[in-house]
Amino acid sequence: MSTISTNTGAVDELASEPQLTAADRCDSCGAQAYIRVTVNNGELLFCAHHGKKHQEKLSAIAHSWHDETARLFEEQRA
Numbered sequence: 332m333s334t335i336s337t338n339t340g341a342v343d344e345l346a347s348e349p350q351l352t353a354a355d356r357c358d359s360c361g362a363q364a365y366i367r368v369t370v371n372n373g374e375l376l377f378c379a380h381h382g383k384k385h386q387e388k389l390s391a392i393a394h395s396w397h398d399e400t401a402r403l404f405e406e407q408r409a
């Protein structure tokens with residue numbers, strides 16, 4: 332059985348880009364991902380730390396850079 336989502340016909344009307352969820356994990360460390368980078372051969376997910384760490388290199392090849400790290404600061408603000 333394949334669990335790969337093709338995303339065909341599943342465009343969310345409420346958001347032009349899908350929101351990252353707690354199920355999305357950083358490719359580097361496994362923490363919750365807040366940054367999604369689209370590149371030629373797929374997507375990369377990063378936590379805030381690794382997103383910033385790799386941003387300089389990846390920005391050269393990224394097709395899109397989806398950054399939800401602002402949510403982190405909102406959630407942390409008391």
Ligand SMILES: [Zn+2]
Pocket residue numbers: 357358359360361362377378379380381382
């Ligand atoms: Zn990470």
